Structure formats: C-alpha cells, structure tokens
Amino acid sequence: MSKKEKIIGIITTSFLFLCVVFLVIFTSVKSEHRVINGIIIQGANFLQDNEYLRYSLINKGDLSSLTLYEIRQKFLSHKYVKNSDVELNSENMVVVTIQEKNFIASLISDEKHFLVNSDKELVGVLPNTNTVDLPAITNVKKTKNISGSIEDKKEIGEAIKIIRSARQLDDKLYGNLSEINMRDGGEIVLTFSNLSMPVFVGRNNYTEKLATLAEIENNKEQFSPLFRNSVYLDLRYAKNVFIGYNEIIGIN
Known part of the structure; x- marks a missing residue:
C-alpha cells in the first residue's frame, strides 16, 4: 500500500469515527431534550x-x-x-x-391529624388526604419530653396490636373498625361502623376478644334479640360476653 493510500485510509477512518461520535452526541442531546407529553x-x-x-x-x-x-x-x-x-x-x-408508606390508622390529637404506619411513625395529614378507610386512634395518653408532650408510643403500639389482630382474624372486622379510643391509658373502647354500640376490650388478649366478636358477627341472627336494646358490649373478660342494657358503669 502506497503512502498516499495510507493517508486516504486514515482520513476515511477518522471521518467515520467522527460521524459515529457526532451521532452519539446528537442522539444523547436529543433524548435529553425530548418533549414530554x-x-x-x-x-x-x-x-x-x-x-x-x-x-x-x-x-x-x-x-x-x-x-x-x-x-x-x-x-x-x-x-x-x-x-x-x-x-x-x-x-x-x-x-x-x-x-x-404502610399507613394502617389515623390519629387525632389536640385537633391535629396524623397518619400512623406499622412502625408507629406519625405523619401529619395533608389537606385532601383520603383517610376514610382507616380506623381512627383517639385519646392517646401523652408523655412529657423536652419540647412539651408527645403521644405515648407504647399506647400507639397497643392500638396497632388491635388493628393487626382484626386484620388477621377477619377482613370485615378490620374494615368495620372505625375508632380505637385509648381513653388516656384507661380501658380501650372500640367503635365499629356496623354496630350501634361501643365495644369494651380493656387491655391485652386482643386476638381472643376480637375472635369472640367475630363469632358473634358471624351468628348475628342468633344474637340479635339480645342486642336489641343494648347500650354496650363488654369483652374484657376472657371468653365471657357481657351485654349492657343500662348506662355504662364500672369502666375506668
């Protein structure tokens, strides 16, 4: 190959290389500035x-x-x-x-509204947030800290136990759970959208107590005459159901 042919070959190769580089850069720039529809x-x-x-x-x-x-x-x-x-x-x-995030409840405290996830994290609710399908945790006992007082994480943990128990037992039970009233550290009271009376569950053994409630719900026709004039349902005592027909008494 003559010297002239070598020079022509080098020039041709360089030109092709520059064309490839130009196309890559052009394509990249074009993709970076493409119109988003x-x-x-x-x-x-x-x-x-x-x-x-x-x-x-x-x-x-x-x-x-x-x-x-x-x-x-x-x-x-x-x-x-x-x-x-x-x-x-x-x-x-x-x-x-x-x-x-895995929000499982809302929490209302001092006119402030939060979302609660399974890690007990409280996230302030933004306007136009859909919380209608979440049970509300209310009247949570507070503990003092340097900046004032905050919601007791142990109490929030108790409410989460109730939610998890309801979820594990029966989807309908969880779906109908509308409020978990922590009563500032007192006996816990639940409200269900399909029941006209509050349900007292006290503390501990939530799965067992909610299983009793689920059984009652699944046999509603059998128990409905007993609930006709009832004021509250008390499940605080293991495997025993008390139906209140008068004013609520003896609840701390």
Missing part, C-alpha cells in the same frame, strides 16, 4: 394524582426540563411515599409508580 402516576391511594404533583413541586409544563432521576427524587421527598420508580414509555409519557 405528560405524566402518569400509579399506586396513589391517599392523595389524588394532582395533589402528589403539587406537593412534590412538579409542574407539568416543566417535565421536559427534568431528568427521570430528578422526577424520582421529587416523589421520594414526599412524606407519604416509601419508594418510587420512574420510566418513559413509548408515547413519551413519564410513568411514576409510587409505593406509599
């Missing part, structure tokens, strides 16, 4: 999609200027979100799949 949010239960966007400080008009990583980080910063995955589909729509 919209956003799809999957897995949202406690907030509507537009509320998640608002609290995550994401404007639909700014999507094209954000990377997928930046969008994911914005969702991860939301206090309801445990994890999120973000991808771009074939229609140039950003698809965000969020995993919300």
